[in-house]
Amino acid sequence: MLPKKEIGQDFLNLFYHExxxxxxxxxxxxxxxxxxxxxxxxxxxELINELYDNIITFSLSRHELDSFKNSHGGKKFIAARDKFRDYTSNEGELGEVLLYCFLESHLEAPKILTKLEIKTANNDYVKGADGVHLLKLNSSDFQLIFGESKLDSDLKNGIYDAFKSIMKFLDYKKNKVRFETNLINSQLIKESVDDSTYDFLKKIIIPSANEDEYNIDKSFGIFLGFDIKVDDDKKNLSNAEFRRYLRETTKNSVLSSVKTIKKQIEKKELWGYTFYLYIVPFTELKEIRKDIIEKLTT
Structure with missing residues (x-):
């Protein structure tokens, strides 16, 4: 039995799927x-209002959520909020939250753990993947999805940084994949799941080649947030014209970066891995990401 997904279609209803x-x-x-x-x-x-609920299941483990089951909802929110870094120095956690939301709601890959939930203080820095999700392809084939999020005003810079981080993660000399897998196993023990669910998940995440019952491959979920520039004269367009302009401009900007993504996969010889990319444009990204985290956490 797979873990329960917490993020539903309501989140996706906030967006045009371009x-x-x-x-x-x-x-x-x-x-x-x-x-x-x-x-x-x-x-x-509207995005902030939706994220008020979503940061609870993003920030807290299932064990922590279970401990709050008889408590007022406000206590869960406070516990989740307190794990975030101060908004004045928080440059990446918004991307981590949004990646979690897209992987659960769109890809339908439930969370195994997030980097934030294993922090013991809001100023901790936890290395490794931003989060880990599990995707069921069929009854025997699964993917363990490691999350990587980048917020950069320039989309191509974000792409380069994301793949640079992935290569560091896959550095076998540093055993980061093995460390992450062991971390997942240790966190599963703490989760609020029964013995049969734990045994099932462990068989998937750490399969035995002798049993040949489940196959697990590693893949990556990448969130890229970037700045879309809007000239002052475009701001004076009618509402309908502005929507058409911004959606079309953003689409063209992303399509022009497809070659860069493919080249990174080819250059780094990552053909055996599957990549799920989620891209979202922002206006004045540097300021808005801090503003959103500030409103969510203060």
Whole structure:
């Protein structure tokens, strides 16, 4: 039995799905989601309202959530909120939250753990994947999805940084994959699951070649947030014209980066891995990411 997904379709309803499972070859997929546009601006307030609930299941393990089952909902939110770094120095955790939401709601890959939930203090820095999800392909084939999120005003810089981080993660000399797998196993022991569920998950995540019952491959979920520039004269377009302009401009910008993504996979010889990319544009990214985290955590 797979863990329960916590993020549903309501999250996806906040976005225009501009590119749907765009084929990057070798089973790699790219999805472009554009936040709803109203009155010639992105509906950030609606996103924040949705994330108030989502950061609880993102930040807290199932064991922690179970410990709050008889408590008022506000206690769960406070516990989740307190794990975030201070918004003034928080440059990446918004991307981690959004990647978690997309992997659960769109890819339907439930969370195994997130980097944030194993922090013991909000100023901790936990190395490794931003999160780990489990995707069921069929009754015997599964993928363990390691998350990597990057927020960069320049989309191509974000792509380079994401693949640079992935290569560091796959550095066999440093045994980061083995460390992450052991971490998953140790966290599963702490989770609020019964013995049969634990045994099932362990068989999937750490399969035995002798049993040949389950196959598990490693894959990567990548979230890329970038800046879409809007000239002052475009802000004066009618609402309908502005929506068309921004959606089309963003789509063209992302499509122009497809070659860069494919080249990174080829250059780094990552053909045996599957990549699920989620791209979302922002306006004034540097300021808005701090503003969103500030409103979520203060």
């Amino acid at each position: 590119l749907v499972d765009f084929d990057l070859e070798h089973q790699n997929k790219l999805n472009l989601f554009i936040l709803k546009i109203a009155n010639n601006r992105f509906a950030y307030d």
